[in-house]
Amino acid sequence: MKTTSNHVPMQKVALSLTTALGARDEYTRRHSDRVVQISVDLGRQIDLSEDELGMLALGAQFHDIGKIGIPDNVLRKPAAFEQIEWECMKQHAEIGERIILAINGEISPTLARTVRHHHEHFDGSGYPDGLRGTEIPLYSRIISLCDSYDAMTATRPYHRPREHRTVMDILAGEGGRKHDPDLLHAFCAVIEKSPMRAPNA
Numbered sequence: 001m002k003t004t005s006n007h008v009p010m011q012k013v014a015l016s017l018t019t020a021l022g023a024r025d026e027y028t029r030r031h032s033d034r035v036v037q038i039s040v041d042l043g044r045q046i047d048l049s050e051d052e053l054g055m056l057a058l059g060a061q062f063h064d065i066g067k068i069g070i071p072d073n074v075l076r077k078p079a080a081f082e083q084i085e086w087e088c089m090k091q092h093a094e095i096g097e098r099i100i101l102a103i104n105g106e107i108s109p110t111l112a113r114t115v116r117h118h119h120e121h122f123d124g125s126g127y128p129d130g131l132r133g134t135e136i137p138l139y140s141r142i143i144s145l146c147d148s149y150d151a152m153t154a155t156r157p158y159h160r161p162r163e164h165r166t167v168m169d170i171l172a173g174e175g176g177r178k179h180d181p182d183l184l185h186a187f188c189a190v191i192e193k194s195p196m197r198a199p200n201a
């Protein structure tokens, strides 16, 4: 089991932090749980090792942990964001990185990097650093894809859940732009067999 420098298992730290996140924002906690499941299935599909899958699962669990630091008027806004609110929400990637680095465990640097870059886009148009292609850490590219699928198929105050085939069409259009095309290909196979697959109307 991966441990922090104080020998507290990282999984216990993850449970504590995600409980804290759930107290602020129950939707994001549940979303993170679903992203873990889809990400690990995708990681298995591309033959990651058990150690790598463990790291990926923690990265997925923590990916939105920085939302703890986003003010309620943005985090809980039941409508689409204004530009200034988007700029505020974008900070969650870097806040999350700082939270993970503060754990100061053996695997914190890798996890922190995963969290920082989970909103980068394959064509360089994402944030916070505009990384492109394989400059973006593999775990971040996996989480980004699974995050997008779950966000679009979930019920939110400002949009109804989209059906599976609609989301797959959107993702297909984003291959090579927002998402890694090779991972997207593997994702298509994984999601069809997943309990996380959304229904079609």
Ligand SMILES: [Fe+2]
Residues within 6 Å of the ligand: 063, 064, 092, 118, 119
């Ligand atoms: Fe995020």
